[in-house]
Amino acid sequence: MKHEKHIELKGQPARVKMDAIPVLHYTVFSLHITELLREPFNHCLNYFVVPFPDKYKFICCIANDETKSILLFSHEHEKVSHISLPSLTRIHFPFHIFEREIHENFGIDFPDHPWLKPLRYPYDRHDKGKSMDSYPFYSMEGEELHEVGVGPVHAGVIEPGHFRFICNGEKVLHLEIQLGYQHRGVETLFVENESSLKNALLAECIAGDTAIGHAVCHAGVMEALAGLPVSEILALERTIALEMERIAMHIGDTAAICTDIAYQFGQVVNEALRTIVINTMQGWCGNRFGKGLVRSGGTWYPLTPALSAEIRKNLQEIRQRYGQITGYIFSMSSVLGRFEATGKVTAKQASLIGAVGMAARSSGLKRDIRWSHPSLAYSRLSFEPVVISRGDVWARAMMRKSEVEQSIELVLHLLDLLDGKDVHPLPVYNTAAEPDAFSISVTEGWRGEICHTAVTDENGKIRHYKIKDPSLHNWMALALAVRGQEISDFPLCNKSFNLSYCGNDL
Amino acid sequence: MPIKEIQIFMKHGRQSVPDLRNAELSSMFRGRPVISPDITAEETAKVAALCPTGAISGGPCSIDLGRCVFCRECQFAVPGRITFTNDYKIAANVPENLIIRAGDDNPVSLDPSGIRKEIRSFFKHALKLRQVSAGGDNSCEMELNAAGNVNFDMGRYGIEFVASPRHADGIVITGPISVNMAEALQITWDAVPAPKIVILAGTDAISGGLFAGSSALDRSFLQKHPVDLYLPGNPVHPLTFINGVLDLIGKR
Numbered sequence: 001m002k003h004e005k006h007i008e009l010k011g012q013p014a015r016v017k018m019d020a021i022p023v024l025h026y027t028v029f030s031l032h033i034t035e036l037l038r039e040p041f042n043h044c045l046n047y048f049v050v051p052f053p054d055k056y057k058f059i060c061c062i063a064n065d066e067t068k069s070i071l072l073f074s075h076e077h078e079k080v081s082h083i084s085l086p087s088l089t090r091i092h093f094p095f096h097i098f099e100r101e102i103h104e105n106f107g108i109d110f111p112d113h114p115w116l117k118p119l120r121y122p123y124d125r126h127d128k129g130k131s132m133d134s135y136p137f138y139s140m141e142g143e144e145l146h147e148v149g150v151g152p153v154h155a156g157v158i159e160p161g162h163f164r165f166i167c168n169g170e171k172v173l174h175l176e177i178q179l180g181y182q183h184r185g186v187e188t189l190f191v192e193n194e195s196s197l198k199n200a201l202l203a204e205c206i207a208g209d210t211a212i213g214h215a216v217c218h219a220g221v222m223e224a225l226a227g228l229p230v231s232e233i234l235a236l237e238r239t240i241a242l243e244m245e246r247i248a249m250h251i252g253d254t255a256a257i258c259t260d261i262a263y264q265f266g267q268v269v270n271e272a273l274r275t276i277v278i279n280t281m282q283g284w285c286g287n288r289f290g291k292g293l294v295r296s297g298g299t300w301y302p303l304t305p306a307l308s309a310e311i312r313k314n315l316q317e318i319r320q321r322y323g324q325i326t327g328y329i330f331s332m333s334s335v336l337g338r339f340e341a342t343g344k345v346t347a348k349q350a351s352l353i354g355a356v357g358m359a360a361r362s363s364g365l366k367r368d369i370r371w372s373h374p375s376l377a378y379s380r381l382s383f384e385p386v387v388i389s390r391g392d393v394w395a396r397a398m399m400r401k402s403e404v405e406q407s408i409e410l411v412l413h414l415l416d417l418l419d420g421k422d423v424h425p426l427p428v429y430n431t432a433a434e435p436d437a438f439s440i441s442v443t444e445g446w447r448g449e450i451c452h453t454a455v456t457d458e459n460g461k462i463r464h465y466k467i468k469d470p471s472l473h474n475w476m477a478l479a480l481a482v483r484g485q486e487i488s489d490f491p492l493c494n495k496s497f498n499l500s501y502c503g504n505d506l
Numbered sequence: 507m508p509i510k511e512i513q514i515f516m517k518h519g520r521q522s523v524p525d526l527r528n529a530e531l532s533s534m535f536r537g538r539p540v541i542s543p544d545i546t547a548e549e550t551a552k553v554a555a556l557c558p559t560g561a562i563s564g565g566p567c568s569i570d571l572g573r574c575v576f577c578r579e580c581q582f583a584v585p586g587r588i589t590f591t592n593d594y595k596i597a598a599n600v601p602e603n604l605i606i607r608a609g610d611d612n613p614v615s616l617d618p619s620g621i622r623k624e625i626r627s628f629f630k631h632a633l634k635l636r637q638v639s640a641g642g643d644n645s646c647e648m649e650l651n652a653a654g655n656v657n658f659d660m661g662r663y664g665i666e667f668v669a670s671p672r673h674a675d676g677i678v679i680t681g682p683i684s685v686n687m688a689e690a691l692q693i694t695w696d697a698v699p700a701p702k703i704v705i706l707a708g709t710d711a712i713s714g715g716l717f718a719g720s721s722a723l724d725r726s727f728l729q730k731h732p733v734d735l736y737l738p739g740n741p742v743h744p745l746t747f748i749n750g751v752l753d754l755i756g757k758r
Contacts, residue, residue, distance in 0.1 A: 121686055123722040132686050152690045155669035157637040157651050159644055160687055181686045184641045185722030198558035201577055202716050208645025208741060252648075268656040269514060272521045275657050279532070286534040286590070289645045291740060292577055300582055301534075321517050328510050502643050505686075 005032045006062075006073040012373055013220030013441035014070070015227075015434055018455065021059065022073045029075040030088055033060060037092050041065040043354060043367070045442060046451045047088075047098040049106055050464045055079055056106060061440060061453070065372040070440060077108075087113040094354025097472055120180035120505045124188065135178045140166050145173070148487060152181045159501035163490075170486050175479045182505035190454075190465035196222065196296065196429050203452075204291045207469060207503040211287075212238075212245040213445025214467075215294035217452045220375065220441030225433035225454060228297045230376070233421045237303050239377035240414050241281075241290055243407040244311075246446040248277040250400040250407075251322060253498050257397050258329065260492040261338040269325045273318055280314050283307065297428030308415050319408045326401045339394035343481035343493035346391055353476040357448015358403065359497055362396040363477075364389035369444035377414055396496040433460040447471065447500065469503025521656045526748050527758075531592045535743070536576040538593040541567050543609035545587040553580040553588065559715055571596055571604040571614070571738040572712040594743050597750025598736050604712075616735075616753045624701040625734065626756040629675055632664035633755055635705070636674035636698060640691050641681030641717070646708040646741035650678065653744040660748045663757055671695075676703030676734070679727075680741075682710040682717040688724040695731065703734040705751070707742045715740065 005028070007020055024032060036042045045061040058075040077083055087110035088095040102108050103116045107126035110116060118125075121132055139147075145168055152160035160181040166174040186206055193199050203218030204211040216238050223230060230238075251274040258266030278288040285293040285301040293301050303311075329335050345355070350363035360367040368385035370378045386402040388395040433456050440453045448470030455464040474497060481493045523529045531537070550567040554560075557580060561573035569580075569588075581588045598604045599616045606614075639647050653660045654667060668674050671694045683691065695704075706728075709715040714723060737750045752758075 123685055132689075152687065153636075153638055153671075153694050157639075157647050157667050159639045159642060159647060160690065181684065181690065182639075182641050182681070183684050183686050183722050184682060184717050185720040188722075189717065189720055195556075195558055197556065197577075197579060198716065201558050201575060205643045205645075205710075205716055205740075208643030209648060211645065265511065265514075268521070269518050271652075271655045272518060272657060275521075275652070275655070283532045283534055286532070286536040286578065287576075287740075288649070288743075289741065291645070292536070300578070321514075324510075324517070325514055328514060500644065502641070505684075 006071040008067070009070040009072065009440070010068070012070055012375055013224040013439065015224040015437050015439040016072065018436045018438050021438060023076050024073055026075050026077070026085060029058070029060070029073065030086065032073060033062075033088055034091050036062050036071065044092075044094055044098070045070065045449070046453060046466060046468045047095060048466050049102050049108070050455050051079075051106065056083070056108070059438070059453075061451070063373060063442070068373055070373070070442070072438070072440075082109070084109040084111055086110070089113050093352045094473065097476070118180065120183050122183055123185055132180060137164050137176055137178070138166075138174060140173065144168055161501050165487055165490070167487055170488065172482045172485050172487050172490070175482045177475050177479055179475070179501060179504050182502040184502070184506070186506040187465050187467060191462050196431075200295055204294075206467060206506070207500040208289060209249060209500065210245065210445045210447065210450070210469075210503070212241045212290040212294060213443055213450050214452075216242060216376070217441045217443040217450045219294055219296045220443065221439045221452045221454045222296045222433070224439040224441065225437060225456060226296070226431035227434070228428060228431060231423070231425050233418065233423060234298060234425060235376040236414055236418045237299060238294060240303065240311075240411050240418075241293055242443070242445070243411045243414070244277060244281060245290060247315075247318070247404050247407045247411070248274055248281070249446045250404045251277060251318075253495065254326065254397065254400050256495045256498070257393070257492065260495045261335060263329070263335060266325065266329050266335075270322075273322055276314050276318060280311055283310060295427030296431070298425035300427060302424035303418060308418060312412060312415055315408045315411055319405070322404055330398070330401070336394070338492065339397055340392060342393040342489050343485060343496060344390070344392045345477050345481050347389065349480050350391070350477060353480070354473045355477050356473050357444070357470045358396065358399045358446075359448065359474045359477050361385055361387050362399045363391035367449070369442050369449045373442055375443075377417070380417070381410065381413070393492055393496045433462075435460040445470065447498070448474065467506055469500055471499040471503045474499050475504060522659045523657055526658065526660075526745065527752070529745060531594055531743070531745065533592050535592040535594065536578050536590040538571075538596050538614060539569050539574070539581075539588055539590045539606055540611050541569065541606060541608040542587045545584065545608050549584045549587055553583050556580060556583050559709075559713070559718065567608040569606045571606065572601055572736060573709065573715070573718075574738060575709050575715055575740040594745045595749050596738050596746055597753060599734060599754065601736065604736060604738060621754060622701075622734070625703060625754060628701055629703070629755045630757055633676070633751065634666060634668045634674050635676055635678050636671045636694060637667050637678045637680070638687075638691050638694050639680045640687035641684035641710070641723070642708065643681070643710075646680040646711075646739070649741045649744050650680070650707060650747065653747050658744040658748060660751075663748075663752060665748070665751055671697035672699070674698050674702070676705060678705045678707050679711045680707050682714040682720070682723050683725050683727060684722055685724040688727060691727055695727070704731055705735040705737065706733055707737045707739075707747060709738050709740050712736050712738060
């Protein structure tokens, strides 16, 4: 019985024929989601609508951590002028963001959804009457309350977004985050672009701070569609690149967290360490963010023995120096006073909002694609994710420290596995993709799980491309973290998550 | 100061790049390209068709750095004909100077006659900038932050980013300028007191880059306001930024 309700993909990236994905009546569809998500080891990777000329196809992708598989099933609805469906958010809260997106893009109604707020104001949104300046903020009335609006342009050199606080004195009662300023129409461009090379470059710019994470995820989708194998050496190199990106960003975040507690010593020492990592990436592929490194089927930038030696040398130095500075940071009472019990997100909250990646792991949830759905070289490692249960700024800062240490060991081990191998495949462009197929790829980027899916038409051309950046879920974690906090702790809380604006806005 | 801090400082050492004008980057860095005069029409057509942003044109072969996203794919397609050098000085104040033609192997430079007089008289010794990310992917933003960090330390020249447009002498735009940021960009610009400058940092800001033609963009701001400095890159390297700005304000 159960087998008919979904198709199970063992291992990922993977591809199936579109007609192999079971189509369920909405009631059955909704019950099946409820049934699956009752189990703590299941969570929703992505839920979205693919428009066809005559119908909407709702596709749900559930990750099962126990069987390490992905379950796919769908619902189809005739394209009529007004569609109204019971909300899944009612039963399972993480769907709130998916249903907001579906409503915004296609006008499909979920009358019992708590609040179908705009998500990113895409240019091709269903209701053009809704505009950035008419966002429906939650508001409270009261003589003692006041609102604080920040952004879209912030004090620092960062991406735009609007934060609206409702405060009682210095205390934050509510924070609402309005995004969409960064919307560039990325998903449509993936469909419109004729060149697969252009799409590979575009993937690197979905979130430039996660160039490698998104590029690896995109390459996975395209390789699955084309049936291109990923050689052992390429898998090793990509895994090393992903971990190098994690090390660089985590060290940069350690610096930035120090900045936000006005601890300049911690800031400058960590900044200098991040520079070593990104300059190592520049020595590898010519770009400090790793743009250009990841391509379908191969790479132009093989990891030569000389480069491996350089990475080993630099990481060993960083291991020593980063260990020293973070050991010191976490021993200072003035630092701990700002970190501890600030911006707490409980395990229950994290689970309710469907938090992913290090934001989830810092709140006690064991959620890590490298462990649950390993691909590339991760399947060869006995990888155990770092999980910290406290959920405060301390936990998220400590997560950086622990993961940098873990990732350095991983890279050093992977470099050993790479030794002596020197057959480097070159990139393959414009391969024929399987027609009428669905392809999914999931990658644990430094922020958390990235999920790319593509649907092809009868000629093998991309008909629909869907991207999920971990920030889509985790922005809500930031909003919850600052409740009841001093508003002055907002920058610190924000930096402790370091979420992506363009990853959300696409 | 505790012993531990001193130990960390000793390891930390002197971090700042001593000479930002002449620092040398890894030979792998993808900076100013050089096109061989021997490139054939066929080879030119091949790379022009390959180029994901239409930066390459024929007759004779040229690369427009305002469109180039420095992917180096053309170099791999016609080895020996196109070579990306590690020259990071690729700033220009007129779009014409961003075009590299077959046989050119001269540094990209600013056209002094195109620099407004007040820029050098007002900003030579101190330049405060307000950054506006308008669809930037956060790699350019991070590189601009890095330009002020302990390594590149552009503050040594009196150049820094400020929190308010009221305190700024100009704006630095990153990203292809999304429809949803167009108004905020205009408001920020209006809040900067004159005389003021516009700097475009990164290829997507200069031409839209990979996003050129997307319906989610509104680049009308650039039709209304003259641009003082173009800084190509994907993202722009801190050394490209610092050297370009120093050339603009006339600091040696």
